[in-house]
Amino acid sequence: MKGKEWYQADDVAQEYDSKRFSRGGRLIDSREKRAVVDAIGPVEGENILEIACGTGRFTVMLAERGADIVGIDISDAMLSQGRAKARSAGVADHIEFLRGDAARLPFPDDHFDAVFAMRFFHLADTPTKFLTEMARVSKDLVFFDTFNRRSTRVAYNWLLPMGSHLYSRSQVDRLLDAAGVRLVGAEHDFGLPYGFYRKLPNGLAQQFRDVDTAVGETAVGDALASVSYWTTSVA
Template sequence: MTVRPYSDRQGSKREQVEEMFDSISPRYDLLNRLFSLGIDQGWRKRVVRMLGREPVERLLDVATGTADLAILGSTKAREVVGVDISEGMLKLGREKVQKRQLTDRVTLQRADSADLPFTDAHFDAVTVAFGVRNFEDLERGIAEMVRVLRP
């Protein structure tokens, strides 16, 4: 299923999402906390608890944004890779990772959920928080996450 772009302007939904998040990235965390009344933080903690008691070797966080879930995921994974299409969001995420001294465990890179640059069965766990709503092709994005997940 392909989702239509947000506006009638030129450009795919992916391009529009990338542009939008690049432009709001400096205020994203604040807006997310305000609009969700802080509930977004609880949701992320719940996702990390769902990873189980035992640490996983490799965790992929898709649509990582400013890396909140990737950073939390580092408490349960030896290696975390966060991917996002917005360089603006990744820049803020990298600053957070560095501030928390997690650069040896958490790496962030620009990538599209519909074309993940990893081999099949590369990760022990895959997470995605709110970014799934912005996938241009939901079925392909989910198929890619399944492809890189170990059985």
């Protein structure tokens, strides 16, 4: 089953968080949330859009920090999980979950203070169209991540062929140019792919993560990274 079809299945939505962000996956969840917070900054009172919000991991987190946020996704099953999570956290009044197409966002130009997408562009069949739409509806900040071509992610894709797209730096640069956004910051992380961490107990995963982080801080760290976080501006 290809990535997009798999993603929209009801049973996948029900088990998505528990399978990916328990055990060693907690380290991934924590790092991704830190990447989003670092990129967007203080969010209290800000109007934010999340593309491919899934089960609302980031949507609910930002609402808890005071944001008014819209989460859009193609999967009704994922959105249902997100709504339940928002109600449980007591922030449902600050979140609107919408089913929709990220290539045709139902919002006017310059509508949001920030727009972001996590774990989306590896499944995007028309990335330029998606990023252009994200830039259109943002007043300034656009943030997203990619999986990298020259990394251990290549082996992961070979073992689990779900149609994930891996990006080179030159492809990302062309994508930014085509969408009319300017790069203002980039971080690169995870020499070991996500799937490796998810298989390990949290304590053992932390030991590998410590080594991974140490290597990432060396001169070769960026070249080995399987994930990149891109902070861009439309200004």
